[in-house]
Structure formats: C-alpha cells, structure tokens
Amino acid sequence: MPILEVKKLSVRYGEQSILDDISFDLEKGDTLAIIGPNGSGKTTLLRAILGAISYEGEIIFTLQTRIGYVPQKIDLERDLPITVQEFLLLKSAQKKSSAYSPHQALEMVNLSANFLKKRLGELSAGELQRVLIAWAVIDRPSLLLFDEPTASVDVAGQETVYELLHRLHDKYDLTLILISHDLTVVYRYASKVLCLNREQVCYGAPSEVLTPKELEKLYGGGHKFYHHIHEKT
Amino acid sequence: MDANLLKILIAASLIAASGGMLGSLALLRRMALVGDALSHVALPGVALGILFHFNPFLGALAFLVFGTFAIWAVEHKTKLPVDTLVGVLFTVALAVGALLTPREDILDALFGDISNISSLDFWLASIASIIIIILLLVFYKKFTLSLISPDLALASGQKPHMLELLFLMIFAFAVAVGIKFTGALLMGSLIIIPAATARNFARSMNQYLTFSALLGVFGAILGVLVSYFYGFSPGPAFVLFSGAIFFISIFFRR
Numbered sequence: 001m002p003i004l005e006v007k008k009l010s011v012r013y014g015e016q017s018i019l020d021d022i023s024f025d026l027e028k029g030d031t032l033a034i035i036g037p038n039g040s041g042k043t044t045l046l047r048a049i050l051g052a053i054s055y056e057g058e059i060i061f062t063l064q065t066r067i068g069y070v071p072q073k074i075d076l077e078r079d080l081p082i083t084v085q086e087f088l089l090l091k092s093a094q095k096k097s098s099a100y101s102p103h104q105a106l107e108m109v110n111l112s113a114n115f116l117k118k119r120l121g122e123l124s125a126g127e128l129q130r131v132l133i134a135w136a137v138i139d140r141p142s143l144l145l146f147d148e149p150t151a152s153v154d155v156a157g158q159e160t161v162y163e164l165l166h167r168l169h170d171k172y173d174l175t176l177i178l179i180s181h182d183l184t185v186v187y188r189y190a191s192k193v194l195c196l197n198r199e200q201v202c203y204g205a206p207s208e209v210l211t212p213k214e215l216e217k218l219y220g221g222g223h224k225f226y227h228h229i230h231e232k233t
Numbered sequence: 234m235d236a237n238l239l240k241i242l243i244a245a246s247l248i249a250a251s252g253g254m255l256g257s258l259a260l261l262r263r264m265a266l267v268g269d270a271l272s273h274v275a276l277p278g279v280a281l282g283i284l285f286h287f288n289p290f291l292g293a294l295a296f297l298v299f300g301t302f303a304i305w306a307v308e309h310k311t312k313l314p315v316d317t318l319v320g321v322l323f324t325v326a327l328a329v330g331a332l333l334t335p336r337e338d339i340l341d342a343l344f345g346d347i348s349n350i351s352s353l354d355f356w357l358a359s360i361a362s363i364i365i366i367i368l369l370l371v372f373y374k375k376f377t378l379s380l381i382s383p384d385l386a387l388a389s390g391q392k393p394h395m396l397e398l399l400f401l402m403i404f405a406f407a408v409a410v411g412i413k414f415t416g417a418l419l420m421g422s423l424i425i426i427p428a429a430t431a432r433n434f435a436r437s438m439n440q441y442l443t444f445s446a447l448l449g450v451f452g453a454i455l456g457v458l459v460s461y462f463y464g465f466s467p468g469p470a471f472v473l474f475s476g477a478i479f480f481i482s483i484f485f486r487r
Contacts, residue, residue: 119436
C-alpha cells in the first residue's frame, strides 16, 4: 500500500497555474527525486504535501505517516540567542513524544555533542544544514521532504549531505522526497523521478524516464544534459 | 518603606517584567516597533475613559484589541499594503486621542504616571501582568518557533496565523497595562529596551528571556525610586535608566 498518493493535484495563484494535474504515489522506502527548471513548481509541490497551501485534487497519506521537512534555507538572524539544543527542543513542544533526544539527533547527522551549546548563528552553512536535518528526523518521521539540498562541503572529511540522507534512508527505513538539480544524484539515489514543468513531464524509474529526449522536453536544449549523464553513469 | 511606594514598585516591576519577556520574543522577528506604533491606538481609548469617567485601562484595551485584530485581518485576509495602512491608522488614532484628551490629562496619557496608582489599577496591572507572564511561558516554544521560522512552524503542524493573532492579543494586553507606567508615547521602551540589552550578551534563549525580564524590573525599580525621591516622572526615568544600560551593554556585546 502506498504511504503517499497524489491524484490530479493542481495549484493556482489567482489566474496563474503553478501546478497542473500532478499524480504519483510512493511506497515505503522509495526515494523520489523531483527535477525541473526554476519556477517549475517543485517547492510548491512540497508545500502542498505539507499542507501549507491550498490545492485542488487529492493528497492521501496512510494514517501513520509522519512528515519531516528540511527547508532549502531558513532566514535566521546571525545574533539570534538560541542554542542548537534549545532549537531542537522547540519541536518537542509540537508533539507529545519526541522519539530522540537532541543529543541522539545530532549523532544521527554526525555532529558531536559540543554543538548542543552552540548558537545557531555560530554555525557554518553545512553545520546548519545538518542541524536542520536533525530537526526533521528528531521525532521519527516516516516521510522526509528535502528541498534542494546544496552539497555543502565545509564539514571537512565527512560524508556529503546526500550520503547522509542515503544512510538515514537505509538505517531508519525512511521514505524520501527530494528536490534536486543534480542528475548524478538522481541516478545514484532515486528510485523514482518526477519531472516537473508546471505539469508532469515524466514520471518513473530514472533509467527509464530520464532519456535525452525527455530532458530536452523538460529543460529545452538537452545537449548539455546528455553529456552530463554520460560522464557520470 | 511606605505602602504606596511598595505598591508602585510591585506594579511597575511586574509590568516591566512582562514587557521585557514579551519584547524578547517580539525582537526575534524585528517586531520592536509594533509595540511603539500600537501604543498610539490606545490613546483615543484612554481619552474616552477620562471624558466619560470609566477606567482608561478598559478604553485603551478595547481600542488596542480592535486595532490589533484589524492589522492581523488586513495582513492575512486582504491584499492591502499593511505597513502603509498601519502608519495611517495609528497616526490618525494619535491625532484623535490628542484632540479628545482633556488638556490637563494629556501629559499623563502620553508619558504615563504610575505615582498616583489607585488600588483598583494596582490590582488590574499586577494581575494582568502575571497573566501575561504565564501565557508567555506556556506558549514560549510555539511562539519562538513561529517567530524565527514560520515555514518550520507550519511544517510541524502549527497554525502560524492563529499563533500570531494570540501573540498580538497578548501584545495589546501588555500595552494597555504598560500605558499606566510609561504612557502611550514611551510604551515601546518597556518592550524594546530590556530585550535589546539582553540580546547583546545572552548566549541562549533561556538567558535572553530571563535577562530581559530582570533588566525590565531593574530599570523599573531604579526609575520609580528616583522619581519618588526626586520628583521626576517615573516613565521617562525608566526609559533613561534602561537606555543608559543598553548603551553600556553595547560594549559588552558577545
């Protein structure tokens, strides 16, 4: 049984259509990559799944589905006097039983306990991203939404954010939806891919649907992507 | 110490503590000037109270609750430009208040005077402040999250718009209470200054909230004592002391 089913989803702002007739479903353990050019409605789709915006059509979860969300970035003021520990504990106010302690959540994303006392504003971009992932997984979500993880390389000698996600996916049996620009990542980690350009351009297993022809349809002038794919596969 | 002074000290301290805590949350989203602008809306209510001989606190509260709700509704239910509208609405309120307030009462309404606090006002101010403090402590985590990141709040199943309305209502309540102390014009100081000072050296939310409240209380006690013994107005005295501490704290910024 799918844990998430999206049927004929459309989103409009006034007259303008942002998403039109999107349908897909996810089984437990799937990794769905959403790809598409800028302004194609990728983030809007995530926001609809989160229930943050109104939409037409259906988004159906199984009962136990708990969503964790990692935003692309959060606009924090640098001098915000809040520690990582306090930040992670904010979430436990929302749900009665937080499954992991802040310490455990940091361990899951490979950050040491020293970070508990650091202020959010003191973190590097890569560290903040890991803290946001810890935030998302702290109450044991079954579905993780990830808005365009930029592969920050400033946490030296550690796994990339994709390796981290992949590890969490395997170890904790997560279902993942991630927005990505990076086709290498899509090939390596995704079990399904959804190509968006306001409407659904393609949907299926990456090796089947990511043909040069489809990519050209999606991005226009797919020559570059064709090479890109060949280099990496 | 005479009973009247003790009463003033207690009321001023509680008002300042609640203002400080509220301010520490408000400053998370650069809402400092909301308190300042909002306090102007209270003035017509205060004036009506004076003119028709009912407690000005109630008049202020009624206008503030209406004003806050109007802002919230405009922001979320219409596409009108909020800041422009707020600017117009608030200055109009200030002008109406200035016209309505009897001449001999205008200084008290604008700058506050807690030195002649009645028994009823004392209990009103103290109990209202305690309620505000309790509400802030209960909702502290939810407010913090929705203020620092509405997106994350939404994703965690909160309703940021409703929380914002609740926060603004608490804000309105705090302003209505604080006007007795610092008046409509200086009300913003109770909310902005202690929190801004605490932010300069707090290393965590816990410290930030605690320091804001304590700095408010400290400034209030100094202000009340000095005004009591030297005959100044307590509101401006509070602002001057708190302002001085803020400028000193800049040099100790972490």
